[in-house]
Amino acid sequence: MNYELTIALKPDLAPEKSKNITGEVEAAVQRLGGKTVKVESLGVRSLAYSIKGSGQASFGRFQLELSPDKVRDLRSQLEREESIIRVLIVKGGGTN
Incomplete structure (x- = not known):
């Protein structure tokens, strides 16, 4: 099934650390039997409200193919990474 x-x-991460996290996300998807179709960096944006003490965040978007029963495991793995302050997974990300 497709997911986005x-x-x-955290907005103060070094570019190298952000790149490492992107690699970790892709590796986690692969370990769960999924596939990363597309990766986008959306840059740093101001937040409508503070999340974990941050008024800004650097965003990344991934289009994935992953079994529905593995989504909860992926979310759990990503939420343990202290540099990730929010995780959103929605169905039907497509491959546009």
Whole structure:
């Protein structure tokens, strides 16, 4: 099934660390038997409200193919990463 994953990272991360987290996300998807179709960096944006003490976040968007029974496991793994301040996974991300 297709999913769109959006993550919000702490805005003060070094570019190297952001790139490492992107690799970790892709590896987690692969370990769960899924596939990353597309990765986009959406840059740093101001938040409507503070999340974990941050008024801004750096966003990344991933289009995935993943078994529905593995989505909860992926969310759990990503939420344990302290540099990720928010995780959103929605169905039907497509491959546009």
